[in-house]
Amino acid sequence: MAAAFAQERAIAIHAVLQASKVCQAVFHKLVVGPTVIKKDKSPVTIADYSAQAVVNTILVEHFPMDPMVAEEDTKDLRGDESKVMRSKVLELANEILAPEGHNLTEEKLLESIDRGNYAGGAKGRTYHSAARISSWPPERRSYFPPLLPLISTGHWTLDPIDGTLGFLRGDQFAVCLALIIDGEVQLGVMGCPNLPVSHLNPEGEKGCLFVAVKNQGAFQRAFTSSTEHRISVSSVHSPHSATFCESVEASHSSHDDAARIAARLGITRDPVRMDSQAKYCTIARGAADIYLRLPVSAEYQEKIWDHASGSLLVTEAGGTVTDVNGQPLNFTVGRVFPRNTGVVATPAGIHAEVLSAVKAVLAENKRD
Ligand SMILES: Nc1ncnc2c1ncn2[C@@H]1O[C@H](COP(=O)(O)OS(=O)(=O)O)[C@@H](OP(=O)(O)O)[C@H]1O
Ligand SMILES: [Mg+2]
Numbered sequence: 001m002a003a004a005f006a007q008e009r010a011i012a013i014h015a016v017l018q019a020s021k022v023c024q025a026v027f028h029k030l031v032v033g034p035t036v037i038k039k040d041k042s043p044v045t046i047a048d049y050s051a052q053a054v055v056n057t058i059l060v061e062h063f064p065m066d067p068m069v070a071e072e073d074t075k076d077l078r079g080d081e082s083k084v085m086r087s088k089v090l091e092l093a094n095e096i097l098a099p100e101g102h103n104l105t106e107e108k109l110l111e112s113i114d115r116g117n118y119a120g121g122a123k124g125r126t127y128h129s130a131a132r133i134s135s136w137p138p139e140r141r142s143y144f145p146p147l148l149p150l151i152s153t154g155h156w157t158l159d160p161i162d163g164t165l166g167f168l169r170g171d172q173f174a175v176c177l178a179l180i181i182d183g184e185v186q187l188g189v190m191g192c193p194n195l196p197v198s199h200l201n202p203e204g205e206k207g208c209l210f211v212a213v214k215n216q217g218a219f220q221r222a223f224t225s226s227t228e229h230r231i232s233v234s235s236v237h238s239p240h241s242a243t244f245c246e247s248v249e250a251s252h253s254s255h256d257d258a259a260r261i262a263a264r265l266g267i268t269r270d271p272v273r274m275d276s277q278a279k280y281c282t283i284a285r286g287a288a289d290i291y292l293r294l295p296v297s298a299e300y301q302e303k304i305w306d307h308a309s310g311s312l313l314v315t316e317a318g319g320t321v322t323d324v325n326g327q328p329l330n331f332t333v334g335r336v337f338p339r340n341t342g343v344v345a346t347p348a349g350i351h352a353e354v355l356s357a358v359k360a361v362l363a364e365n366k367r368d
């Protein structure tokens, strides 16, 4: 019998690799081009939009009923002032999708990006029989490959480029895709085009893909090879000999609090600063030990696409992932985590000790 989620796993890997190619093409050929600054002041590039169109088009083809929670939408891509950007995005997406038989029109492109507007939440998969599908209007039915006996719906989440700032700098970024069912991440796939395949050989081949299915372990492979290798978190026994990983931007995770937590744990090594969920990948393959994401403002709510695939990867590699209060990340609420604050991801054996240092430092902040 095929392993659970075997088809989803294979399609998700393909989608992430294709989206990673778009990002690489943008970086090498176009040197990124125009960047839109969104309402929250964060940047989005033609690569973010094209990567989202590519992943969503591939997912819709194979899992037409599965809703998607994706970071980007087309608000800033419609209208005359965005014409040039829109046509670049279309060209990039079609370049990758054409060999698979897709030729998106502008309208289909925008539609595919906006497939990511689903509200999220705790809904499980429901199954639709062929008989039920045949009762739907033709436009809805035309999404489906003919004679599909069962179509399932689930809830994917996509960050087409996590670490857009890293992408713009030529540093780390990741295409992150996950499948969430009943509020639990079941599958996570991440493509990290700029991450060395072996952390022991940082100047060697770059382009590393990570994949985890719940209860099936965590794996990595090079973009250029389909051979997967099982990965696991480090065997560090005590936090004082640990290395920690944090965001490059102090506005995304407090560097000051992290330094105080490190001091409290007796950590002397400098932190590794890295953009994107490549931090989770780094912990999952034991190249660093602790990922701290420490809130900088009470208002900011973490987004599910920034953590879904990475958190599963770390837990499947033998780690523990909670928020700064020791609560599990709650994927049942919607597009964000209103009931969680920050992230603490470590090998299981040191999590309690790290968490208590995190709590102590954050409690000091409240007292000050
Ligand atoms: N204020 C604040 N606090 C916490 N997180 C925030 C905040 N603002 C933005 N974001 C999200 O941070 C995502 C990138 O996180 P990183 O850890 O990669 O940041 S960094 O580039 O290393 O600094 C980034 O993801 P992308 O937009 O996909 O790059 C944002 O979703
Ligand atoms: Mg963004």
Ligand SMILES: [Mg+2]
Binding pocket: 159, 161, 162, 163, 305, 306
């Ligand atoms: Mg992100």
Ligand SMILES: [Mg+2]
Binding pocket: 048, 071, 159, 160, 161, 162, 163, 164
């Ligand atoms: Mg993003």
